[in-house]
Amino acid sequence: MRPFGYFVHHQGRGHATRCASLVNALPADRSVSVFCARDDIFPPLRKGVTVRRIPSLFEEPNAVPRAMSTLRSPPNVHCAPVGWPTIRQAMGTIARFFAEEDPALMISDVSCEVAQLARVASVPCVHVLQHGDRSDPGHMHAYEGCAGLLAPYDARLEQEGRPAWLLDLVHHAPGLGVASRVRGDRVRARLRLGLAPDANVVLVLSGGGGAGTPLAPLTMAARAMPDTLFVTIGTVAGEWHETGAANLRHDGWVDGADDHLDAADAVIASTGNTTCHQILARGLPWLAVPEWRYFEEQLWKGRCLAREGVCALRETWPGTPQGWRDALAEAARADGARARSMVRADAAPRAARWLEDLAARLWDRSEPALLAAE
Numbered sequence: 001m002r003p004f005g006y007f008v009h010h011q012g013r014g015h016a017t018r019c020a021s022l023v024n025a026l027p028a029d030r031s032v033s034v035f036c037a038r039d040d041i042f043p044p045l046r047k048g049v050t051v052r053r054i055p056s057l058f059e060e061p062n063a064v065p066r067a068m069s070t071l072r073s074p075p076n077v078h079c080a081p082v083g084w085p086t087i088r089q090a091m092g093t094i095a096r097f098f099a100e101e102d103p104a105l106m107i108s109d110v111s112c113e114v115a116q117l118a119r120v121a122s123v124p125c126v127h128v129l130q131h132g133d134r135s136d137p138g139h140m141h142a143y144e145g146c147a148g149l150l151a152p153y154d155a156r157l158e159q160e161g162r163p164a165w166l167l168d169l170v171h172h173a174p175g176l177g178v179a180s181r182v183r184g185d186r187v188r189a190r191l192r193l194g195l196a197p198d199a200n201v202v203l204v205l206s207g208g209g210g211a212g213t214p215l216a217p218l219t220m221a222a223r224a225m226p227d228t229l230f231v232t233i234g235t236v237a238g239e240w241h242e243t244g245a246a247n248l249r250h251d252g253w254v255d256g257a258d259d260h261l262d263a264a265d266a267v268i269a270s271t272g273n274t275t276c277h278q279i280l281a282r283g284l285p286w287l288a289v290p291e292w293r294y295f296e297e298q299l300w301k302g303r304c305l306a307r308e309g310v311c312a313l314r315e316t317w318p319g320t321p322q323g324w325r326d327a328l329a330e331a332a333r334a335d336g337a338r339a340r341s342m343v344r345a346d347a348a349p350r351a352a353r354w355l356e357d358l359a360a361r362l363w364d365r366s367e368p369a370l371l372a373a374e
Contacts (some may be wrong), residue, residue: 003033007036009110014274022107034049035090078113109128127146134295148355150176155174205275228247270298282340284339286331
């Protein structure tokens with residue numbers, strides 16, 4: 001059986017956990033070569049899956065001549081600087097894999113340049129589809145060149161304005177890479193965390209893809225709601241002017257967020273993909289505050305979530321005490337049952353079957369040949 005290739009962006013851990021979930025669900029005799037700038041961010045991978053470490057496509061190496069940066073960047077690429085030996089090495093490694101191992105599919109999560117490299121190299125590609133304003137030529141050229149698009153979210157969260165031809169390529173895999181689980185025992189979770197069983201607990205969850213949750217807005221929230229305990233996990237970014245509050249507790253980085261999510265009455269979090277599905281799976285009241293991302297990814301996702309009634313959305317942090325009280329009151333009205341329905345426990349095996357069916361159809365020599373475009 002011909003192998004699959006898989007490019008994984010190394011920012012945060014969401015891309016890597018999504019990859020692991022998917023490749024582990026593929027047939028045991030389907031080998032997979034995973035290309036990533038880090039090999040230490042992956043959950044356990046089954047036999048037959050190999051991580052091949054490549055240089056980063058996104059971090060500038062030393063000693064690149066400054067004149068290279070004066071060259072114009074064409075609109076059909078996003079990250080294609082000139083003069084980077086690291087990119088040459090990474091793309092060369094992937095191109096050799098295409099030439100020497102003849103893959104059945106290449107999966108890109110995510111790089112439009114890798115997707116376009118696959119198309120130019122005559123390898124069918126599946127690109128992971130994300131929210132955001134992706135109407136630029138770089139995204140649209142990559143999407144048009146793909147055999148399929150994998151969307152790791154529920155179809156009801158699809159954003160408006162996607163062209164029909166694009167939607168025809170999409171397989172939705174809601175919650176792919178996230179361990180789907182209903183809310184666990186609240187009392188036991190609070191006991192393990194040292195939280196009072198009768199406290200009103202708001203969890204502030206910060207993922208691994210950004211600089212952290214700003215502290216100043218949280219101190220205002222704590223002062224505005226003195227009978228609520230605010231507990232943070234992940235990075236909190238302070239400045240210098242914050243005044244502490246007795247009902248604001250920082251737990252820092254934890255091995256997993258399950259206990260904290262099970263113990264919470266409500267959550268404040270960004271709209272990163274893993275974070276979204278951890279919260280949706282439990283149907284918790286949720287105040288979503290998107291972080292800055294390229295192409296406004298989190299902002300667009302937050303708007304889709306709010307449109308479907310599964311969170312309260314604030315595009316900037318509340319800046320007044322009443323603003324905080326209003327935002328959390330709105331979050332309490334979110335539709336928990338609808339949220340839980342947006343995560344599927346079988347997302348990985350369904351997506352794996354879709355990839356296998358796609359590869360089989362594409363390489364079926366009994367299918368009538370299509371006339372190649374000039």
